Amino acid sequence: MNLNEMTAHELHDLLVGKKISSVELTTAVLDQIDRTEGSIGAYVSITRDQAIDAARAVDKKLADGESIGVLGGIPCAIKDNICTKGITTTCASKILENFVPPYDATVIAKLRAEEPIIVGKANMDEFAMGGSTENSGFHVTHNPRALDRVPGGSSGGSAAAVAGNEAIWALGSDTGGSIRQPASFCGVVGMKPTYGRVSRYGLVAYASSLDQIGPITKDVTDCAHVLNAIAGHDDMDSTSTAAPVPDYTKALVSDVGGLTIGLPKEYFAEGMDVEVERAVRSAAATYEKLGAKIKTISLPHTDYAISAYYLIAPAEAATNLERYDGVSYGVRIDGVDVVDMMKNTRTALFGAEVKRRIMIGNYALSAGYYDAYYLKALKVRTLIRNDFVEAFKDVDVILAPTAPTAAFKLGEMVDDPLKMYLQDVCTVPLNLAGLPGISIPCGETSTSLPIGFQLIGRALDEETLLRAAFTYEQQR
Amino acid sequence: MKVTQQDLDTVASLSRLRISDEERPEVLSQLDKFLTYVDNLQQVDTSNVEPTTYALPMKNVFRADEVKPSLDRELALSNAPLKEDGYFKVPRVLEE
Numbered sequence: 001m002n003l004n005e006m007t008a009h010e011l012h013d014l015l016v017g018k019k020i021s022s023v024e025l026t027t028a029v030l031d032q033i034d035r036t037e038g039s040i041g042a043y044v045s046i047t048r049d050q051a052i053d054a055a056r057a058v059d060k061k062l063a064d065g066e067s068i069g070v071l072g073g074i075p076c077a078i079k080d081n082i083c084t085k086g087i088t089t090t091c092a093s094k095i096l097e098n099f100v101p102p103y104d105a106t107v108i109a110k111l112r113a114e115e116p117i118i119v120g121k122a123n124m125d126e127f128a129m130g131g132s133t134e135n136s137g138f139h140v141t142h143n144p145r146a147l148d149r150v151p152g153g154s155s156g157g158s159a160a161a162v163a164g165n166e167a168i169w170a171l172g173s174d175t176g177g178s179i180r181q182p183a184s185f186c187g188v189v190g191m192k193p194t195y196g197r198v199s200r201y202g203l204v205a206y207a208s209s210l211d212q213i214g215p216i217t218k219d220v221t222d223c224a225h226v227l228n229a230i231a232g233h234d235d236m237d238s239t240s241t242a243a244p245v246p247d248y249t250k251a252l253v254s255d256v257g258g259l260t261i262g263l264p265k266e267y268f269a270e271g272m273d274v275e276v277e278r279a280v281r282s283a284a285a286t287y288e289k290l291g292a293k294i295k296t297i298s299l300p301h302t303d304y305a306i307s308a309y310y311l312i313a314p315a316e317a318a319t320n321l322e323r324y325d326g327v328s329y330g331v332r333i334d335g336v337d338v339v340d341m342m343k344n345t346r347t348a349l350f351g352a353e354v355k356r357r358i359m360i361g362n363y364a365l366s367a368g369y370y371d372a373y374y375l376k377a378l379k380v381r382t383l384i385r386n387d388f389v390e391a392f393k394d395v396d397v398i399l400a401p402t403a404p405t406a407a408f409k410l411g412e413m414v415d416d417p418l419k420m421y422l423q424d425v426c427t428v429p430l431n432l433a434g435l436p437g438i439s440i441p442c443g444e445t446s447t448s449l450p451i452g453f454q455l456i457g458r459a460l461d462e463e464t465l466l467r468a469a470f471t472y473e474q475q476r
Numbered sequence: 477m478k479v480t481q482q483d484l485d486t487v488a489s490l491s492r493l494r495i496s497d498e499e500r501p502e503v504l505s506q507l508d509k510f511l512t513y514v515d516n517l518q519q520v521d522t523s524n525v526e527p528t529t530y531a532l533p534m535k536n537v538f539r540a541d542e543v544k545p546s547l548d549r550e551l552a553l554s555n556a557p558l559k560e561d562g563y564f565k566v567p568r569v570l571e572e
Binding site: 098099100102103194195196209235238239241301303304307308310311318322325326327328329330331332334335336337338339340341342343346347350355356358359360362363366372373375376377378379380381382383385417418432433434435459 | 479483486487488490491492493494503506507509510511513514516517518520522525526527528529530531532534537539547548551552554555556557558564566567568569
């Protein structure tokens with residue numbers, strides 16, 4: 001097996017055992033990028049020289065007998081909406097094409113303590129708005145498992161980099177499914193932690209009450225390691241929780257005895273691909289065989305989640321994206337006065353989907369429509385959240401598809417935004433309720449496209465998710 | 477049609493965006509289709525339901541009001557499209 005195909009925890013053992021060097025490993029990943037990036041397009045930028053320098057520093061530490069973190073010396077990709085000091089951070093938008101953050105996001109600052117090797121910034125739907133990465137302002141990303149198909153989105157570059165062995169692991173962000181759906185489409189593991197579990201400081205805001213950073217990895221063990229490195233309270237993010245951070249690797253126990261797993265009937269609705277449904281139900285059967293109790297449950301307001309999400313997220317986005325006005329950073333297109341300059345800049349440099357969501361958001365927030373749209377959506381959000389509170393009285397974990405289909409073809413949905421929004425039907429309810437979710441591979445379609453299923457947990461109960469995901473992974 | 481031409485003008489202005497005459501029919505129709513889609517929310521009885529802005533229970537978060545190190549001025553200005561004497565520079569705001 002080539003080094004770039006291995007997991008972080010395997011590579012860590014080789015590094016500390018002096019079987020390989022970080023430079024060797026980093027070179028293997030950069031070589032893979034040279035070979036396949038032309039056909040995949042997972043990255044917006046590649047930080048080759050900094051990566052090799054960082055790898056040398058780790059090798060020196062190892063040679064000097066110093067200890068390194070589990071992610072130390074291991075190459076990773078960072079979604080391009082997470083601020084990296086001195087490394088261009090574009091959100092795949094032309095409006096931020098030249099933006100070089102003067103500071104690190106908290107997750108990056110925390111990771112730097114472990115000295116991972118950042119090989120590049122991953123492509124995404126512009127400002128994380130989309131489910132296919134086709135809304136990138138720069139280029140599309142191809143699914144490494146089927147080059148004529150999308151990698152999912154919005155963290156499509158992160159998932160494609162990991163699936164294509166162009167990175168060992170990656171960070172993504174998830175506002176309505178943007179980690180889990182691309183993980184499912186690319187056949188890798190992706191977790192959205194509980195809202196507040198990971199600091200959002202330095203994550204370029206899309207919808208602040210929904211956004212959360214999380215890991216995209218090749219297996220569940222790596223997912224636990226990355227979560228260990230990034231979780232925790234941050235004074236710079238007042239919405240981050242002060243709840244203590246456990247050692248998530250302790251949850252990697254192959255045992256689901258005594259767990260009750262709920263199957264929500266609303267998530268197996270019409271329009272779902274039959275092969276996906278079969279694979280997800282078969283995963284449930286596997287859990288039953290392993291000693292878990294399976295129970296059919298109801299989350300009655302599921303049907304309204306898409307509507308609530310696509311009012312709340314754009315409303316928050318319209319507010320958050322006001323800052324791109326050509327004044328203090330980003331690209332400016334001049335005008336005769338300041339408002340003219342702002343309109344020129346925003347009209348020329350935002351993509352179509354970003355403009356659509358800004359306008360939807362401003363419409364939903366505007367006088368006369370606020371109560372009917374925005375406030376109504378917030379009330380329905382309460383009902384969706386209560387559905388989960390009720391369900392978790394009877395079950396420990398909920399099992400559902402991650403997405404209603406496997407990866408679709410490039411170009412298949414670009415002209416139909418509403419159809420694209422329906423891709424998020426299984427993922428947005430968690431964001432609205434603030435709950436953690438993990439997507440794990442569970443087989444393939446007859447045409448060899450990866451299928452994933454999703455485990456949903458109680459707030460701050462990532463441990464049970466990891467335990468159940470790990471148990472399933474061990475059985476495959 | 478749920479959205480009028482005037483609604484569209486208001487929304488575009490609030491958004492600091494221009495919509496060209498060619499784009500107008502398509503933008504209007506998409507916004508209209510979207511609003512028709514989200515109409516299903518009106519079927520839900522929310523008469524005694526409080527809105528949720530954050531999913532996890534969270535009250536006002538206070539911290540001590542202390543001076544701490546912050547971003548250096550030059551660094552804060554490093555991405556500015558145009559700057560002068562330590563300030564961001566923009567085109568004129570008021571009529572002469």
